[in-house]
Amino acid sequence: MRCPKREVENMIEADRPSHSSTKAHEESEEQKQFRNIFRQIAGDDMEINAEELRNVLNNVVKKHKDLRSEGFELESCRSMIALMDTDGSGKINFDEFRHLWDKIKSWQKIFKRYDTDHSGTINSYEMRNAVNDAGFRLNNQLYDIITMRYADKNMNIDFDSFICCFVRLDAMFRAFHAFDKDGDGIIKLNVLEWLQLTLYA
């Protein structure tokens, strides 16, 4: 029997060079391989729920000794499912998982880059650079908010908190821009729209 977890763990490390001449073919093969793995994680309903997401993420974390984490909690995974569930099915489908997985792969690289003392966590100062490196432009108040919300009492952010933070940051930027249809940088919400966006998060 194939082990989907093992394959996904390997895929998070995969950083294959893309040769332009063979890229289209490679992508299609990789896509096929990823779809097989997805099928095995998701099971018959072909959608990933919070328990399934937790299992696969915790298996990745267990394998990577350089990522410190108490493990992803169910509540964190429920929140991530909500934030990534763009079609409102309550679970994440193939495309949503693919999107999440690609993001996690790139954020994991950023995490390792800023964990300069190899403690397996990054501190609140390093977090600021990590957030910038990922392309998010925030103000000082928001950096402080991230530390309050995601750092432990020693002001360190472990891998699972780091990923939860980035998933939320990414989703909230997307939600804002989706709502800001006229692109004027201001969104207008009534109370039901506000609750729809903030309860399912």
Next chain:
Amino acid sequence: MRCPKREVENMIEADRPSHSSTKAHEESEEQKQFRNIFRQIAGDDMEINAEELRNVLNNVVKKHKDLRSEGFELESCRSMIALMDTDGSGKINFDEFRHLWDKIKSWQKIFKRYDTDHSGTINSYEMRNAVNDAGFRLNNQLYDIITMRYADKNMNIDFDSFICCFVRLDAMFRAFHAFDKDGDGIIKLNVLEWLQLTLYA
């Protein structure tokens, strides 16, 4: 040595009748008692962090055999701290804890009222009435969102998910009304305001 957890557990059940003639005195006594308990939970810094909140909530849950729960997770408590932390200290102070505790007491009563088969959970249909009973007026889409976000695969909501849902609902209503200064039912946010409200949640 006094046992703060035991006392808080008892207080969640306390439903003392208030006689108007003695009310002021009673409140002050009860306030004093609550402050002592708070001091013991919070420790020297006189603020409650996520770990401290988790300990006290899980002790309540353990004692109440009619409340089914896998226990409050740290991530849930971090989120509740963020949602209740009105002064932005990163922890909850006495007044914020008092507010949370009074809410939990009243929501616990609602939970028990709607758990008609005494399963220790409430289903998604009962949840709709529970939400109404707590004074929140939502539309069908929001009821569905609550089920997607907080119910398990059998469409049941256990006690810790129920409380997390109500804390978020309550906080998001408060946040909306705080932002809707002119009371026209519409809030206008730029991206940084949006992120401040949704990252610390």
